[in-house]
Each structure stands twice: as structure tokens, then as C-alpha cells.
Amino acid sequence: MRFKWDFDFVKASKYFYIFSIVVTLIGVISLSVRGLNYGVDFKSGSNVDIKISKAVPKDQVVAVLNDLHLNKDVNITTGADRLNIRFSEVLSNDDENKLKSAFNKKIDAKASFEVNTVDPEMARELQLNAIYAVLIASVGIILYVTIRFEWRFAIASIVALLHDAFMVISIFSIFQLQVNLTFIIAVLTIIGYSINDTIVIFDRIRENMRFAKVKTHRDLSDVVNKSVSQTMTRSINTVLTVLFAALCLLIFGSSSIRMFSLAMVIGLMFGAYSSIFIASPLWLALKGKQKPKSANRSKATS
Template identity: 30%
Template structure:
């Protein structure tokens, strides 16, 4: 597929990417500030992985329409378990179990208590919800049930944060040894840029932020780093070859030489991700959407953030020749 698509791209372009670096930096700073503001003002819509509580995915033979959702909500609210959220689910694939609005997702807030008491309270809440729903709809099926106490969810939050921080640090070390410190600064700034803006997107959209989202962010970090390394490799090659050209000319030349590869890789990846988003069901939609957004942001940062930063760090030609 990539070989066929290559015929539609010119062998060499001459787009002045570096000339637009100040506009790109301004746009990136604006997006980062907006993401930080959204995070602190709106927060994240944490899933059960991080908050604890009970999540059930149920299915009934009859369609779960708005009236049935209201009926279920009324019964569950009488259980005195605190805030309960209900959301109808419908998979797009005809023949699937949820096709035609036959499924619903139910979330019950974490129950009060500490230690073993809290764990027991979550289990009792789960049993109470299932008993009430089974009495209301004898044909109801429980496709999945998750019960997490606050201790486990708190540990998952810490593990998620540590995994992202560890990935960024290891990427910094890799680039430092792979290239020079000027390159490592640009690569890590681009990665932090991608992570902050992706988290900001989750704050604005209030999509559920769970363990699959952490997996998506880590994948985005790896994808963006791979894109950046390809560009940096070509930059180092051109710096060695064209010693009399100015640095901005060399950077433009290197970016343009890798442009067709960058576009084709991103497009083919996005085709797979859009299929996953449309056909993968509710469980994979958050992961797929985060990946789609992250691929777009990562491609942008490789061209407009990571490469132009070398103008600010004043990468040395003699270092590139080492």
C-alpha cells in the first residue's frame, strides 16, 4: 500500500517549515496552556480503574431505549448507593450482541469505608444492583462486571503516572545516547507537548480516562519518538553533507525529505485506528480516539516542534559529525 501511495507524492518538496516555527511555537504554547487550564478547571472523567466502584455492562432482549434507561435509573437510585450513571450502548456491527441498543453501561460510585470494609461495601453494592435489575428484567444478561475498591484504584493511579514519567525519562536517555543533548531536548519537549495536549483533549471532551487511555498515551509516546528519530536521522545526515548551508536550510531540506514517509505512515496508521474506533465497540473507542488524536499531534510535533527546537539549542555541526 505504501509503495503504491508513494507514486502520488513528489520526490522532493520545498515547504519552508522552519520559517513558520514562531507561529508553530505560539500555537503549541497556546494549546499547552489551554490543556493545563482545562485539566485544572474541568478535571478528567476518571473511569472505575482510577476511582473505584462498580461498573456493569448489561444486555436485554428488548431495546434499551430512553424510557427503559429512566426505569432502570429509578430502581437503582432507590438502593441508596450514591451517584449511579447509566449509558446506552450500541455496537455498529450488525449481528453483534449490542446491535440495536440492546446494551447499557452502569457505573456506581465508590462506597464509603476503608480497607477491607470498603472492599466488602463494593461487593455488596454490586450484588444489590444485580438483584434489583434481575427482578426488574428477568432476561437480563451481565456481559461484564468490574468491582474495584479505593485502595486498588489508588495504586493504579500511581502506577499509571509512574509509567508515563518512566517512559519519558527512558526516551530522554535513549536520544541522549543516540544523538547529542541538543537533540534530546527537542525530542523530550515534543513528547511532553504531545502528552499534555492529549490529556487536555480528555479534559475538554470528558471522555473516560482509564487504563486503556494510559496504554494509548504510552503508545503515542513511542510513535511520536519514532517519527522524531526518523527526522533527526535525516537532519544529522544533511548537516554532515551540506556544511556550507545555513542550519534552517538544512532543517527544511531534512524535513521535506522525510515528509512523504511521515504522511504515509500516519495515514496508514489512522486507517486502522478509525476502523477500530468505528467497529471496536465501546470498550475500545476511548483507546482508539486517544490514538487518533495522538497520531495527529505527534506528527505535527515531529515537524513543527522537535526539528525547529534545534535552532534554539544551536546544534553543533562538529557534534553531528562525531
């Protein structure tokens, strides 16, 4: 037996709109003032990832870099079994060899190194490609939803998915979390998840509109509430399943996919309500501006 959610989702949506607008404004300010904390994938320089056999104090690493004169614009992140050094400039082969030799000699003889280098031209190309990927995905979704449903559904769905993507970007900017290629993969995955959940609700709205006698805005609102109620259990089960998997990756996964997992968790939490409280009420607002149809066409497809 299907559980029925007796709740006015449309009425409650204003609180979620306010919350999203506040986070968006904070995100815009943070992006304008601080920008994003680009990793080596999007910022020229060298990233040295070191697997260590013991805990290493940060000041020891700083001392080694000072001796090698490699202490300019360096960001050091330490962990229990890994250590990361990000240089804003590209290390030469000679500098890499000196760093490895000095680290093995003075800090940890069993340490192993992985060095990734991106030159300025490649960094710019990766940034542009990431933007193109998101834009192309968005345009494709608009065309698909417009053909399958109507333009109001398309606008509402694109706003919802861009909302989810921008919320993740805002959080990463506010807390200066590192943005790399895995972050872009996470954003594209979140967009795919968001549109999938939104289309399920929109498909139910379209189905219910075929048999609804819509004469007033309240009737439209009832259709949206009924449609969301009918798909709510499915939405909750889906988001909890995916969220549990993302949390497991975040807690037990390696450091190389930590930002991917974190972006997924953040995006899933925002996406959990965007289809219900952002996309559906927005469609209702757009549909409410449409001129009323005659009684014989009240059952026509929306």
C-alpha cells in the first residue's frame, strides 16, 4: 500500500526559496571576493602527493622546503598516512629529485611520491572544458525536457539543476575547499541525479493534469501537491540510497576522491529538496500565468 503524504509542499516552498536565495547571495559574494580554491588540475603548478609511513609534523616539511628554497607560494596538507604539497609554480625535474631525496633522507625513508604538473596553458584549457561540459549538459537537458514535456517544465528543471550545481560551488567557495577534476565529475553527476528526480515528479504532474479539472490556481496547486505526494516515497528512498553510498566513499574512500565524495554529499542534500520545493513550485508559477482554457480542454495534456 502506497504511503500518502498529507502536506502542502507548495506552501512550504517559500521557506526553501528563501534559504536557497540566502546561500546563493553568500556564494556570489564569496566567489567575487575569494573565488574558488583551484587544485593543480585547474591552476598551473605542481602537486606532490606523498604516502608516508609515520605522522609527519608540518614544520619538518617546511624546514626541508626552506633548505631547498622551494618555500614560495606553497600549500601543505598533512594526514595520518598521506601528505600533500602544492606548489604554485611548476617544479623542474631537478627540483623534484632534490625534494624526494631530501624528504627520504631527513623525514621518512619509506615515503613514496606522486607528482602531477599542469602548465598554465593546460590549466586554462581544463577550466574552459569544464565550463563547456556543464553548458552542453544543460542545453541537452533543456531540449529533452522541452520535447518530452513543454517549455515550462524545461525552465523549471534547468533552474533546479543549476540551483544544485551552484549550491555545491558556493559551499566549496565559502569554505575554500579544493576544486579539481573530480569536483567537475561530481557536479555533472549531481546534475544527472537532479534532472532524473525532477522528471519523475514532472511526469506524474503531466499524468495528473490529464484527469484534473483545473479552474483555479488552487486546483493547479492541488495537482502539484498530489503529484509530489505520490512520488515522495520514491524520492526519499532514492536519495537515501545514493547518499549512503556517497557517505561511505567520503568516510572510507582514499584522499584522491574525498572532494568528489564531499561534493556528491552536498549536492545530494540540496538536490533532495530542489525537485520538490524549487522545480515544482516554479512550474506552478509559470503555469499559473497561462490563460485559462475552455472547459472542454481542461483535460488536455499540460
